[in-house]
Amino acid sequence: MYKVLYKYTEISIMQQTFPKRATSCCKGWCVVHDATLILSDGTWFTGIGFGRRAPLPADLVHMEHDESPLGEVLFNTTMGAYHEILTDPSYAGQTIVMTSAHMGNYGCDPSWDETFLHRFTCKSLILRDLYDGPLPPGRASLGHLCAQWNVCGLTDVDTRALTLHLRSSGSQYGVVVEGIGHDTQAIRMVTGWIRSCPAMGERDFITPMTVPEPIRFESYGDQHASYALWDFGTKASIVEQLRRIGIGVTVFPASIPLVSILSSDARYDALFLSNGPGDPASLQSHVKQIASVIGTIPVVGICLGHQLAAQALGAKTMKMLYGHHGPNHPVRDLISGNVYVTAQNHGYCVDPSTFPPSAMVWLVNDNDQTVEGFFDEEHRVMTVQFHPEAGPGPWEARSLFGAFRRFVETGVYKILAREAEHAC
């Protein structure tokens, strides 16, 4: 179901194509043009478009929001790892601002894909500098990848000003359009159009991001257990990490009712709730289904899965101002006192005051004290908010997969002995 669609593009110098940018550009994949990111609050940032051609402001009115490059604009502080981020289904419907100075430096490789679907994930990618020079043999360029995945790229943007703006005013919708800003009337028209878009929570991102059919992955080496993974847009590296510790995984579409998954002939040792895009509070039918099976089977989960499990136990989620998106979030284990440096990507979190007494919040973010993980021995639930599968890294929290496995096996939490993870 997954084909390699990239090919190595020879660079050719087309400096004259776009004299403002004194670099080459790769023929074929990259349409360069002046383009502007317009935010719903009317702020705009100019740059150079690449990848999917941005629509003209006038074209927007004829476009469905879902088909346009409209996205919720957020910033990510990872220094590299653009391929993994771009292909992470959790970013569906979003526009990612990479804060790091250079992107695309070492090219792209399909083996780094985080999605099982060859389908769009994020809407736009906003960069300070896109690398468009020669790459190691066999690698495709980031511009090429954006073109292929229908992502509107925008480079040469003052990403720092944009980041500071998002930091203070919060994540919001924005759209990349062709042409340069300054035209206040056009900007007013575009922001009006942006505001006509339903809120993130009212839109469905799960349907396009979940697998169309169940897929079975056997574990590497001896299989100790088999999990059912309910897919809201799972990252490939979650499945990969489970397989590495001896767990076979069947990935089920989110549209298949939980009851039929768990009552099938195949016996699953645990239900794994995947990460995914969108507002967790909008997925109430899924929450209800989870609530109905809790207690009958151990439930583990990551990110959106964590938020759904918490809701199933009666907790509430809330939107964060600009969320956590980066490679360097310290997570404290309140039991052992250890701090993990973790990769994170979420714009919502669970309100800690709403947990039932049986739930134990055991991981918190050391910067803002938000909930990063809890377990509930009574209901046999253990989930984390951040990304221990680490695609991209850091890898040190990968040891939590061992904790998941032990929790599923024993039903009780055991203090983790920190173990070095060399898995790749």
Added chain:
Amino acid sequence: MPARKDLESILIIGSGPIVIGQACEFDYSGTQAVQALREEGYRIVLVNPNPATVMTTPNIADVIYMEPLTVEYLARIIELERPDAVLTTMGGQTGLNVTVALHRAGILEKYGVEVIGASIASIELAEDRRRFKELVSTLGLESARSVTVKSVQEGLAFKNLVGLPLVLRPSFTLGGYGGGMVMDEQSFVPMLRAALAASGPHEVLVEESLLGWKELELEVMRDVHDNAIVVCSIENVDPMGIHTGDSITVAPIQTLTDTEYQRMRMGAIDILRAVGVDCGGSNVQFALNPEDGRMVVVEMNPRVSRSSALASKATGFPIARCSAKLAVGYTLDEVLNEITGATASSFEPVLDYCAVKIPRFEMEKFPMQAAALGTQMRSVGEALALGRSFGEALNKAIRSNERNIEGLVPLEEIAPFTAADVPRILENLHPLRIFAAYSRLNEAGVVSIDEICGITGYDRWFVYQLYRQVLLDRRITDAGTGIAADRDLLLQAKRQGMSDLRIARLAGSDSETVSRACLALDILPAVHYVDTCAGEFDAKTPYCYMTYGETDEATQIDERSVLIVASGPNRVGQGLEFDTCCTLASLAYRARGQKTIMMNSNPETVSTDHTISDRLYLEPLTTEHVLHVIRRERPAQVVLQLGGQTPLSMIEALHREGVRIAGTDYDAIRIADDRKLFARLMGELDLAVSPNRSAHSIEEVFAAAKEVSYPVLLRPSHVLGGRNMAIVFDERELTEYLDSHVRVSQDEPLLVDHFLEDAFEYDLDAISDGESLYIGGILQHIEAAGIHSGDSAAVFPPYASTPEILDQMRSAAHRIAVRLGIKGFMNIQFAVQQGKLYVIEVNPRASRTVPFISKMSKVDLIAAAVRIWEGEDLPAQHLVGHRGAVAEGTCAYGWAVKEAVFSFDRFADIDPQLGPEMRSTGEVVGIGSTFGEAFAKSQIAAGNRLPTHGRICISVNKRDRKTIEPIARQLSELGFELAATRGTARDLFSMGILCETVLKTDEGHPNIIDHLDSGRIRMLINTPMGKRSQRGDENLRTKAMHLGIPYTTTTSAAAAAVDAIRYLRAESVQVVRL
């Protein structure tokens, strides 16, 4: 965990004098550590004999000793101070080595001193390459294939197995000293032999070559709870094969995939855990084969290092400070990140800019062959620049290096290279290789990218960044003077970090036109904060850099602020001393409630610690950048007197712009700087100067030399540290000099002075308010005139002088200060020849001896100067009795001797001769209640071991035969055997002193050099014999220096040595608590 309560007092050992491979980064880290631990209430005992440091400034530590870093002296200090613990990680390799030595001598155990920071076991594990490699393999990581050999035979066996090239790394040496890469069969055995000799335990690691692999470094910190973070990742643009200290580097890593980077990150943390570093930082180096991704662990240093200082400045994360806190029991998450104020220290920094470091080489002073770079560090300093892109940071870093290169330019635009040199430089490990790569790209275009990658081992990403510059440069050239109206192109050039001058040169314009065009088109730099978090949090940071075309984040800090322009990258002649002056001035201003702005480009220094000033700009120290900072901040005044020649050279441009300069007026500085005006002034003041002329052509040089009479001292104007200076004794030598070194033109005059042979030199450091004068102290040089003042041992107070001549100096200094209207610092160099006083030069700025004199006289000259600049005259400061008076400081500790320290051992193939051109890299002090004690200690601290027995050879000129008599007699009485050259031996015999006669170098064999070689002579007393024997004397000196045999060139220095030997014979170890 809170700070440990069971410790009260902690010993911190500094790194001693600045040498190549161990520079002022350890003053930065040590000072940070001292401050961090004193905050916790510990009593800090500090030992460092380097008088130029900030850390040895009074009140930085609780107790300060400036004693030699040897087991004897440290044992004595431990016995007196009884510290509970010693922090091992702040004093570089010297600090680690001496701690291990104290441990082995049983001193630490005897006095119950606990080792904190890195344990002895982890130090030994990280240093022992064989055990370290075993450990690496148990972690599932790889090391380069290698073998530790103790003999040439073992080395040959491995070579036959693995093949060439091979790398030699001697155990326990600094910065790779004695090692190198063997490329061909012939050099294998000699190089291995040299490497074995360089290693203390006679042990060398012979290793497979990783030449051309990517070289990467991680700065990791780990705490007692096993929490670990990577503070900074650094990628070397120059691949494996060039010492990382000599490589151009960029942070963060640019060309690794996430998997490659994360594998390295986990590997580094695993190594710290396995080595047992559980309360501090370490540097772990990796190599990555770009062909197959094979990753190899190169080494780890369980201490702060040059790289950690660089990482601190690149990210804004204070590694040394945090390491110190971890060492006393805190955990990473408890040590709040001071920069953001919002995150915990266990938050790994992320950058939204590039930080590019470029090493500074002294190619003129330490000439190198084309392929000079290797595994042994050779650069003397470094500059760091930040930019929003690699290209911007690279261009800024090149300018920050202050080599008069305007950024990325073709090699042929750098004198003396031509286009014909491009292939040769490109193919060799040369400091200017990146410029040769640019030339090649400029000439051959995009198709040459692969070729350049193949030759240099640069990643294609880096080469492509150079190519972007080529394309931009072409567009600027094409635009010509029209660029002044092309806002897009001009903005793009500025965003690429290009200087106005470089843009002007390409466009065929001049820099003022470009500057004006930028102003007219509203192209002005924007200030960005270095916040460690890429903008994620609202950082409360005082650390900034400038970039173009982006939103400005900062506002003017204060209307009454003071801008201090510091001294840029370390170089010979302008080093740590000047940075210390800038740092202390900032602290003095702030103590008065004044806000300070520091501007510097040197990542090793204390001044670029963002806690030293209210705002720090890490920017190139060029007029363009300084003016931009001034325009934005509109400081009340700008301090240029403290950073050496770098800031002072901008005074004219700043004066023209109407900038208010602190202290002495531009006009006075111009007089001191201009030969004619200066000579006229000296005439008016009735002060003698050595006859001198300025020559603007070769013919004029010869005429001038004849007029002032030989010997003559030659030097190009406007130099610091005496570059290209020489003394010539006749016309023939003058011809040689002119042929080899120097351009003489209308714009670049050559200064010709009569050289005062056999004179004594003095340094006088003073401050003035324009009426009164406070002399910090007068230093007398032990070496004869003709050796640069920075290279000569100097004594405070003068040890062989007369009250009359000192009075003449005081009076001369006062008259000069009043006449010039000096407000602030003044340094005068005097020479005394046969009782007559000459003024050699007047520097209207702080000199390199200011920190030394301040410490030894216990009067803070820098704080006093700050008070003058703030309008408080010397009588108000109670430094002089009344207006117009003169007062003088005295040495508070009896005697203090400042001795120069050299790094010649890194350049085996060059002549270590001393002369008018400064070549020392650092200095130490010896303090004692007698002159002999002070001199002896300065020699020990500098690594010169005076003999206490054996044979001493004397060879002195006729004038000195009388004065040598008592010295020879004393040496004989002390039990030394004496040898002398024929004339000296005869005269000594006639005075009743018996000695063996040895031949001079031109008298056949075995001569004096043969005797030195055979180890029969333990010390040499050799005064200059006049011009004819000059060359022979130099050979002797070279030989003695290479063999580590003490050598004196004056009878006064010989007398000093006798005093010192007497102290050494007594075997008493006295230490002075400052």
